[in-house]
Amino acid sequence: xxxxxxxxxxxxxxxxxxxxxxxxxxxxxxxxxxxxxxxxxxxxxxxxxxxxxxxxxxxxxxxxxxxxxxxxxxxxxxxxxxxxxxxxxxxxxxx
Amino acid sequence: xxxxxxxxxxxxxxxxxxxxxxxxxxxxxxxxxxxxxxxxxxxxxxxxxxxxxxxxxxxxxxxxxxxxxxxxxxxxxxxxxxxxxxxxxxxxxxxxxxxxxxxxxxxxxxxxxxxxxxxxxxxxxxxxxxxxxxxxxxxxxxxxxxxxxxxxxxxxxxxxxxxxxxxxxxxxxx
Numbered sequence: 001x002x003x004x005x006x007x008x009x010x011x012x013x014x015x016x017x018x019x020x021x022x023x024x025x026x027x028x029x030x031x032x033x034x035x036x037x038x039x040x041x042x043x044x045x046x047x048x049x050x051x052x053x054x055x056x057x058x059x060x061x062x063x064x065x066x067x068x069x070x071x072x073x074x075x076x077x078x079x080x081x082x083x084x085x086x087x088x089x090x091x092x093x094x095x
Numbered sequence: 096x097x098x099x100x101x102x103x104x105x106x107x108x109x110x111x112x113x114x115x116x117x118x119x120x121x122x123x124x125x126x127x128x129x130x131x132x133x134x135x136x137x138x139x140x141x142x143x144x145x146x147x148x149x150x151x152x153x154x155x156x157x158x159x160x161x162x163x164x165x166x167x168x169x170x171x172x173x174x175x176x177x178x179x180x181x182x183x184x185x186x187x188x189x190x191x192x193x194x195x196x197x198x199x200x201x202x203x204x205x206x207x208x209x210x211x212x213x214x215x216x217x218x219x220x221x222x223x224x225x226x227x228x229x230x231x232x233x234x235x236x237x238x239x240x241x242x243x244x245x246x247x248x249x250x251x252x253x254x255x256x257x258x259x260x261x262x263x264x265x266x267x268x269x
Contacts, residue, residue: 006207006208008143008208008210010143010180010181010182011179011180011181011182012179012180013179059226060226062210062212064209064210064211066209067140067194067198067209067210067211068211069210069211069212069216072216085209087208087209087210089141089143089208089210090178090180091220091226092178092180092220092226092227092230093141093143093178093180093184094139094141094184094186094212094216094217
């Protein structure tokens, strides 16, 4: 299945953003954890920025699947469906 | 109408009736929301851009706000230095049950990035230990006593604001 990932990191220095918009081909049952690993390969520092030392989603960034914050859904285990759209933003936005 | 008060960090898009006739836009099914309902159901779509880009979008959204299809919009007058972001943020507010119809409007205007945030998430981020409050404190290089006063003040402000969960939500001065 294919999904689209967009990084809207707004200049935060933690990630070397080389590809802000990506189409990824994933196997069935892929989770957001796999998406993070795939994005990290193209954008060094991404995984370290969005995952904390305990392997949970960092409080510094928010990841959305089709607009829904994965932190309030399945977290790292959130599953992707074909044509899903993933957005990543600094958690600090929206005050 | 676009409400641009130089004293506020934010520029707002709200209905004419809100400004001049006391219309309360934080509502659903014809009724203003209580504090409890506000925290459970009110939220916003987030958008990013340079000030000029958001200004253009705000002009396009204004008719939808006047027709009450979109309750309210606000965006940064300028980037928040303490947060270190390279773009301004726009919030397009609505009740969670209206968010897909509001998204359809945004999408028709060319918005692509889809990020929904509940107001309760924002409130949590401005409480002591929350990412926004702590970043704001560190961005202002406060000494420990000043920082503690700010944390205490934030905690008291939100406690007072939401103390009575059945009271009509009256808004946060910004």
